Amino acid sequence: MNVHLYLPIMRIKDEQKIDAIHEKAVETIVKYGFDGLSMQKLAKAANVSPATIYIYFKDRDDLIQQVATKEAAKMVEASLKGFDATMPFAEGLTIQWKNRAKYWLKHPQQAKFLEQVRHSPVGEEVYSKVKKEFSLVMSEFVKGAVKRRELIKLPIEVYWAVAFAPFYQLVKFHDDGKSMSGQPFKWSDAYMNQTLKLVIKALTP
Amino acid sequence: MKHVLIFKTNVESEEQLQQAALLLDANGSILKWNIDREDIDRVLRIESTLANMYDIMKVMVDAGFLCEELTD
Numbered sequence: 001m002n003v004h005l006y007l008p009i010m011r012i013k014d015e016q017k018i019d020a021i022h023e024k025a026v027e028t029i030v031k032y033g034f035d036g037l038s039m040q041k042l043a044k045a046a047n048v049s050p051a052t053i054y055i056y057f058k059d060r061d062d063l064i065q066q067v068a069t070k071e072a073a074k075m076v077e078a079s080l081k082g083f084d085a086t087m088p089f090a091e092g093l094t095i096q097w098k099n100r101a102k103y104w105l106k107h108p109q110q111a112k113f114l115e116q117v118r119h120s121p122v123g124e125e126v127y128s129k130v131k132k133e134f135s136l137v138m139s140e141f142v143k144g145a146v147k148r149r150e151l152i153k154l155p156i157e158v159y160w161a162v163a164f165a166p167f168y169q170l171v172k173f174h175d176d177g178k179s180m181s182g183q184p185f186k187w188s189d190a191y192m193n194q195t196l197k198l199v200i201k202a203l204t205p
Numbered sequence: 206m207k208h209v210l211i212f213k214t215n216v217e218s219e220e221q222l223q224q225a226a227l228l229l230d231a232n233g234s235i236l237k238w239n240i241d242r243e244d245i246d247r248v249l250r251i252e253s254t255l256a257n258m259y260d261i262m263k264v265m266v267d268a269g270f271l272c273e274e275l276t277d
Contacts, residue, residue, distance in 0.1 A: 039244050051211045051275040054250050059241040 020046040021053055025067045026113045034064065034120060065126060068117045071110050072130040078103040085137045089145035090200050097167055097196050104171050105187060112175075152205050162202055166195050207236065208256045212249040215271040216240050225249075228264050235261070246275060 024045040028037050039060060043050040057063035083095045104111045117123045142159065145151035154162075173179045174187035216225050222240060229238045229251070237252040249272065251261065258274055265272035 039241070039248070040246075049275075049277045050244070050246065050248070051277050054211045054241070054248050054275070055209045058239050058250055059248075060243060 017046070017048050017052060018056060021048060021056070021063075022067050022070065025063060026071065026109055029064070029116060030109050030112045034116070034122075037064070039063075061122070064117075064122055068114070068122055068126040069130065071114055072117070072126055074107075075103060075110070075114055076130055076134045079134070080137060083137070085140040086144060087141070089141075089148075089150035089203070092141055092145070093163060093200060093203075094196060096164075097192060100164075100167060101171075101187070101189075101192055105174075108175065149205055151203055154203075159203070163199060166199055167192070170195060206254070206256075208253050210251040210253055210256075210258045210261065211275045212251070212258070212262065212265075213246040213271070213273045213275045214240060214249045214265065216247050216249070217242060221270070224268065225265065225270065228268055229261075232261065232264065248275060 021042065024042055025037060028042060028045060037060060039050050039053050039057075042063075043053055046053075053063070057066060079096065079099050081099055083092060083099065085092075087095070117126055142151065142156075146153045151159075170187065170191060173185040177184060177186075179185040214225075216222055222242070225240065229235055234253050234255040235251055236254060239250055241248045241250070249265075253261075262272045262274070
């Protein structure tokens, strides 16, 4: 007779298994998209049984949501490290760029996964939860900077397109391994600092 | 103490789901349940106050469903 799977949650809660499930879910979704993830495939990839996955997750949607929520929280935490909404604008933006660069270079899979989540129906729910704190801090930062005349007053989309889009373009070149001309491209702090300097110059009154 | 019980079933159609829902909702020891019909094993996941899975299996099987424990 088989060993029955009716162990209490507390006893079988195995962090390592959960971590493996999370990691492989992220990997699979980045590689094959949301539809490419099945509980059976994931179980094989994470080297656990499907039953184990179902102990922690109700179904695929629940799993994606839980994984995305956890990853989004980690990303927000990484972005806000050492950051304070009352900082001078140039200093604050520099920390934002550095934090984001560190996150992207260290966790490219997770970062790509979150991009996918952002553009999916799951994203709305996940981000409405996690992003609240982040948006609040960011908007306080921008408002303060405008008030102190360290930042030009702009529609938020224009602000973002200047303040962060150049950063993400460099990340994209790095991720592709080449720039628009097809030339090989690798991330460097020198490129980042050069770009950031121009961004700060453009945004300063 | 909350227990999580995992079963393989053959609940596929909406009608079967409704039928299973009647049985599962009526069980006082079941706190929460769901059936993942997207999965090949149509996994029934139950959060229960009891660790005993046989009562649930019996109720399902008596109603004509396949219901086996999904082993680890």
